[in-house]
Amino acid sequence: MSDTTEPLILLRGQRLALGQPRREMLPHYHRWENDPGTILGYGNQFPQAWEVREKGWDGQRGNRNYQQFEILDGSEPVGMTVLIVNTFVHNAEFVIVIAPEHRGKGYATEATRLTLDWAFHLGALRTVWLKVLEPNAAGVTAYEKAGFKQSGRLRQSGFWLGKPVDELLMDALPEDFEGPSAVK
Template sequence: MTDPHILLTGQSLALAMPRQDMLPEYHRWENDARTILGYGNQWAQSWEVRAAGYERQRGNERFQQFEVVRLEDNTAVGMTILEVNTYVRTAEFVIVLAPEARGKGYAAEASRLTLDWAFHLAALRMVWLKVLEPNRAGIAAYEKAGFRPAGRLRQSGFWLGQPVDELLMDALPENFPVPSAVTATLGT
């Protein structure tokens, strides 16, 4: 596998360019039962669909992907995505962590690094996400990263086969917890 191309460095994690040779790992993470549960999906995605999706997404300025890399050993531990609406300068945030990387505090730092990129480099006005209400760990990580409650979609998701509410959360540049890895890198 190729070495990660680091874009932005945090305390224990970094954002890097996605790597085509890591696609089998990304596919494994996305089809883990806990990932499917967290997204409210009911089905796994075939390899052919995932590989074709990667090809469509590459170079799409509205679909910015970052590989999340653990700095201590340069291991990929997740992905974050900003689905950008270029007309109004906002984006939907999505994260997936490797099953073995969960429960280590990575979600908060990866989310914070992605918000840092979104606000200080991409000049987005707002970033939002949806999270299933029973996903308390995810909600706590998102709040730590700077997201705030913004609303709810009633009975729009599934958790363990039961309909549940999806919570909407958003972050604005003024909600961003300091310090910024971007401004620290640039010396401002």
């Protein structure tokens, strides 16, 4: 990717790293977010227009409660994670998107784990939570491997292939974060 600036690495894991998102990567992020597999996984029904995504960039980057991380394999971006932080109760909602061409490689588990590492050891959060559509077995497995535990369900609150499905609530606490931290 010679037309982009070098990524600023924030945290390194075994295979992946978390870096600062880059404006010049916005067309790639937009493509990942509008991939049919991503839309299915989020339970959305329609893609987001480029103009909406582009306009939202500055607002997101300027919002300290909306922490984004670019997932990198070497210097190649392969996805993004987001922590939507609630500073009043010291928790955050977790969101992840993996580029369609990089799915199925185990990146979601490591990227989720690195983001939890940041959240607990640098962000000093008490809990991180997420919602995942129940039929998304690959997502549930990746989140569980990273340290999330199922904590509830929202009945019939999402859509999978056009049909209403339950959303599972999952959360992670600092004490659920086992093994070594990548923070040095």
